[in-house]
Amino acid sequence: MVEANKEIVTMKGIYKSFLSVQALEDVDFTLNLGEIHALVGENGAGKSTLIKVLTGVEQPDAGVVMINQQKMTIRSPQHAQEIGISTVYQETNLCPDLSVAENILIGREPMKWGLVIDRKAMNDNARQILQELGVDLDVTQTLGECSVAIQQMAAIARALEISSVKVLVLDEPTSSLDMSEVDQLFQVIRKLRESGVGIIFITHFLDQVFEVSDRITVLRNGRLVGTYETTSLARLELIQKMIGRSLAAYDNMTQTKLESSQHIESEALLEAKEVGLAGSVEPFDLDLHAGEVVGLAGLLGSGRTEIARLLFGIDKPDKGVITMDGEVIKNYSPLDSIMRGIALCPEDRKAQGIVGELTVRENIILAMQADLGWFKYLGMKKQYEIAEEYIKLLNIVTPSADQPVKNLSGGNQQKVILARWLATNPRLLILDEPTRGIDVGAKAEIQKLVLLLAEEGKSCVFISSELDEVMRTSHRIVVLRDKEKTAEFSGDVDEPTIMHAIGGSE
Amino acid sequence: MKQTSFFRRIRDSRLFWPLAAWFIILAFNAIVMPDFFKVDIMDDPVYGKHFYGNIIDIFNNGAPLILVSIGMTLVIATGGVDLSVGAVIAISAAMGTVLINPALGNELIENRILTENTTRTPLPIIILADLAAGAACGLWNGLLVSRAKIQPMVATLILMVAGRGIAQLITNGQIMTIYYTPYFWFGNGYILYLPVSIYIVAVVCIIAWLLVRKTSIGLFTESVGTNATATYYSGINEKNVKLLAYTFCGICAAIAGLIFSSYVHSADGNNNGLYYELDAILAVVIGGTLMSGGRFSILASVVGAVIIWTFTVTVYSLGVPGQALLAAKAVLVMLVILLYSDYSRRLISRLFERKGSKHEAAS
Numbered sequence: 116m117v118e119a120n121k122e123i124v125t126m127k128g129i130y131k132s133f134l135s136v137q138a139l140e141d142v143d144f145t146l147n148l149g150e151i152h153a154l155v156g157e158n159g160a161g162k163s164t165l166i167k168v169l170t171g172v173e174q175p176d177a178g179v180v181m182i183n184q185q186k187m188t189i190r191s192p193q194h195a196q197e198i199g200i201s202t203v204y205q206e207t208n209l210c211p212d213l214s215v216a217e218n219i220l221i222g223r224e225p226m227k228w229g230l231v232i233d234r235k236a237m238n239d240n241a242r243q244i245l246q247e248l249g250v251d252l253d254v255t256q257t258l259g260e261c262s263v264a265i266q267q268m269a270a271i272a273r274a275l276e277i278s279s280v281k282v283l284v285l286d287e288p289t290s291s292l293d294m295s296e297v298d299q300l301f302q303v304i305r306k307l308r309e310s311g312v313g314i315i316f317i318t319h320f321l322d323q324v325f326e327v328s329d330r331i332t333v334l335r336n337g338r339l340v341g342t343y344e345t346t347s348l349a350r351l352e353l354i355q356k357m358i359g360r361s362l363a364a365y366d367n368m369t370q371t372k373l374e375s376s377q378h379i380e381s382e383a384l385l386e387a388k389e390v391g392l393a394g395s396v397e398p399f400d401l402d403l404h405a406g407e408v409v410g411l412a413g414l415l416g417s418g419r420t421e422i423a424r425l426l427f428g429i430d431k432p433d434k435g436v437i438t439m440d441g442e443v444i445k446n447y448s449p450l451d452s453i454m455r456g457i458a459l460c461p462e463d464r465k466a467q468g469i470v471g472e473l474t475v476r477e478n479i480i481l482a483m484q485a486d487l488g489w490f491k492y493l494g495m496k497k498q499y500e501i502a503e504e505y506i507k508l509l510n511i512v513t514p515s516a517d518q519p520v521k522n523l524s525g526g527n528q529q530k531v532i533l534a535r536w537l538a539t540n541p542r543l544l545i546l547d548e549p550t551r552g553i554d555v556g557a558k559a560e561i562q563k564l565v566l567l568l569a570e571e572g573k574s575c576v577f578i579s580s581e582l583d584e585v586m587r588t589s590h591r592i593v594v595l596r597d598k599e600k601t602a603e604f605s606g607d608v609d610e611p612t613i614m615h616a617i618g619g620s621e
Numbered sequence: 622m623k624q625t626s627f628f629r630r631i632r633d634s635r636l637f638w639p640l641a642a643w644f645i646i647l648a649f650n651a652i653v654m655p656d657f658f659k660v661d662i663m664d665d666p667v668y669g670k671h672f673y674g675n676i677i678d679i680f681n682n683g684a685p686l687i688l689v690s691i692g693m694t695l696v697i698a699t700g701g702v703d704l705s706v707g708a709v710i711a712i713s714a715a716m717g718t719v720l721i722n723p724a725l726g727n728e729l730i731e732n733r734i735l736t737e738n739t740t741r742t743p744l745p746i747i748i749l750a751d752l753a754a755g756a757a758c759g760l761w762n763g764l765l766v767s768r769a770k771i772q773p774m775v776a777t778l779i780l781m782v783a784g785r786g787i788a789q790l791i792t793n794g795q796i797m798t799i800y801y802t803p804y805f806w807f808g809n810g811y812i813l814y815l816p817v818s819i820y821i822v823a824v825v826c827i828i829a830w831l832l833v834r835k836t837s838i839g840l841f842t843e844s845v846g847t848n849a850t851a852t853y854y855s856g857i858n859e860k861n862v863k864l865l866a867y868t869f870c871g872i873c874a875a876i877a878g879l880i881f882s883s884y885v886h887s888a889d890g891n892n893n894g895l896y897y898e899l900d901a902i903l904a905v906v907i908g909g910t911l912m913s914g915g916r917f918s919i920l921a922s923v924v925g926a927v928i929i930w931t932f933t934v935t936v937y938s939l940g941v942p943g944q945a946l947l948a949a950k951a952v953l954v955m956l957v958i959l960l961y962s963d964y965s966r967r968l969i970s971r972l973f974e975r976k977g978s979k980h981e982a983a984s
């Protein structure tokens with residue numbers, strides 16, 4: 116701890132604009148050695164952009180970046196790495212076709228005789244790093260086949276592997292991790308803090324901010340609100356600084372939920388009987404009703420996403436039958452499901468959600484257009500109408516409906532995907548981690564929206580790693596463990612009971 | 622934020638770069654060879670009065686390439702590539718000539734065949750057969766890529782190699798010569814002083830544009846090329862989108878083959894449409910469509926093909942010997958790669974931006 120409290124990163128008066136968007140305006144930021152510094156703000160506040168400026172992905176329009184009190188121009192991410200800045204970007208850029216081990220050690224593979232890659236050493240090495248993070252898995256499997264959480268872990272492991280790291284940047288590393296994995300990650304970064312590494316930590320989970328950080332810097336609309344000692348700030352104060360007004364808390368969510376539970380249809384909209392798929396999920400029963408929100412809770416890999424895929428027809432069950440409106444479903448494909456009135460907002464935003472080159476408008480109308488078919492092309496006027504409607508409804512931060520969606524901030528991309536599925540006006544809406552990467556204010560909005568949709572007579576399936584979110588929105592909670600449905604709760608249940616069901620009998 | 626500055630709108634248009642490149646070549650010609658743009662009226666004993674000149678030649682001779690580039694654009698936009706278009710041109714040319722030539726390739730070529738203006742098959746059927754052959758080839762490619770999941774480069778390589786064999790089988794290994802003036806009209810005739818091939822190109826272009834921008838096919842194609850998984854999750858049958866692109870490309874190549882054989886009054890399985898796949902890919906790239914797929918513009922690809930032919934005609938007009946043409950083309954390819962690289966794009970973009978912001982500040 117010799118070097119603690121020494122400023123390692125100093126950013127002064129940073130400006131950055133993208134064509135018509137002023138992403139950063141006169142932002143100051145400092146990071147000390149041996150501290151965990153949380154960077155928070157709403158979706159589109161400029162957090163990721165600030166990181167990109169620090170790590171050489173983007174060059175600032177104005178302002179100074181100092182490393183170790185020395186003025187520096189960081190030319191590229193590679194350059195940043197050379198001077199000891201290791202980064203996990205919000206959109207993990209790993210190679211889905213390579214193995215987990217290769218992804219972690221790419222470019223630094225251990226060599227045999229200085230010529231060929233020593234596969235065994237590489238796999239051992241990767242396994243060890245992952246174990247430190249509390250993840251135990253076959254590191255030789257292809258990364259693309261792993262869950263988003265594992266991919267995120269691999270990205271973190273990759274950043275940690277660099278030995279000479281002085282600054283570690285984590286842009287929403289925990290957005291798809293469950294509690295135990297987050298704990299493991301925190302242990303690791305606390306250890307790094309002890310050894311004098313400076314850590315920048317971006318997240319929308321305020322609990323995590325308070326749990327782990329020493330200082331907090333708040334951004335709003337590309338401007339600096341301030342930097343605070345974590346201990347000197349109360350949670351509500353922080354929220355107010357982030358969104359510029361006080362949040363009308365989760366006000367009467369419970370009330371709304373109670374009221375809306377009056378409207379649940381007794382007849383099932385969709386019924387799954389003994390439905391299962393070998394290697395994916397064990398046979399389960401599930402009935403979904405119009406007007407009801409059913410939450411799927413469970414750890415990562417417990418089979419939540421697998422159920423969503425079966426219901427939406429991405430996978431075809433090899434056991435059991437699914438009936439909708441009393442008819443047995445025979446054709447399984449996303450298109451068939453959409454025509455039946457089912458929508459799935461998928462878990463993996465980057466791979467399964469956004470179509471980056473296309474504009475916000477095109478992304479929003481995509482599924483709707485798929486339903487209409489090839490020859491009933493929506494008129495431009497109608498397209499803009501729909502896009503503008505959802506931009507307003509979900510508060511999507513974008514300069515216009517014609518912005519390529521890849522230029523939006525992570526949380527706003529997520530909202531665009533949500534809009535795509537809301538636009539199909541489904542009868543059954545399956546949401547797999549719909550609030551991933553979405554800021555506190557918007558999260559509450561989306562939860563309310565889900566209840567509202569149920570009240571309008573839609574049936575919703577809500578999947579989330581955050582238990583309290585599931586509990587707040589769901590009328591009924593289905594718990595999964597190890598690819599198996601283990602329990603179902605309706606009415607009033609308390610958190611420990613559900614936690615117990617999720618975790619198993621120990 | 623509708624009122625993006627005029628400057629930026631022009632720069633962001635997909636046509637900006639290709640058109641700029643074309644004008645540079647034309648400007649060069651205007652300076653070096655003032656005669657380059659001269660257009661005369663010629664009175665042909667067979668085909669009547671028509672315009673005559675380099676510019677007309679560019680469009681007339683370039684018609685097959687423009688057609689193939691239109692098809693190739695769709696294929697590349699889905700993230701694929703079609704290497705077989707040259708071979709399909711040969712197949713289509715062979716098909717057309719064999720249906721006309723009563724010798725069917727196995728009888729001895731008699732003088733009668735070369736002098737008597739006749740056909741064995743009615744013209745509409747010849748055209749239909751040509752188009753059907755092209756569609757079948759495209760369908761084959763499309764099935765290999767979308768259903769058998771073979772990589773486009775490999776899948777279309779099969780027909781690229783086998784196609785020339787098929788073309789030779791059709792003509793029984795001979796260079797087929799035909800004499801049937803209604804068929805010649807496609808490659809040599811004129812309507813209102815302009816070559817028929819220009820009209821064919823225009824019609825195909827309009828059909829493609831309607832297909833792509835007035836239905837959702839264009840959106841789906843761009844979506845598939847950008848992120849196939851997300852597209853599938855959105856309920857779009859990405860296999861059929863690809864199938865359609867390859868089939869359309871096959872049809873375009875078949876039309877090109879028809880014009881080709883009509884133009885030279887013969888079919889040669891070995892040489893018809895040779896290297897057309899490469900020129901078409903270059904045209905599409907000049908048009909600004911990425912080889913990885915996604916956003917595309919048919920018109921920009923057309924300009925790309927026109928650039929290649931303008932360049933070719935320029936090189937010839939300069940008196941560069943035919944053998945050196947390939948070397949000259951290599952220079953063109955290099956220029957394109959340089960101009961379109963991320964780095965120079967950013968550089969020019971920045972230059973523009975500075976000017977753009979000055980404009981805004983002033984207004």
Ligand SMILES: Nc1ncnc2c1ncn2[C@@H]1O[C@H](COP(=O)(O)OP(=O)(O)OP(=O)(O)O)[C@@H](O)[C@H]1O
Nearest residue numbers: 133138158159160161162163164522523524525526
């Ligand atoms: N390449 C780009 N082109 C245009 N605009 C951009 C680009 N990158 C970012 N922006 C814009 O800059 C703003 C800040 O984005 P940034 O990604 O930094 O937000 P963020 O704070 O990380 O948000 P989130 O919590 O959603 O990840 C956004 O309005 C975004 O649309």
Ligand SMILES: [Mg+2]
Nearest residue numbers: 163205524525
């Ligand atoms: Mg971000």
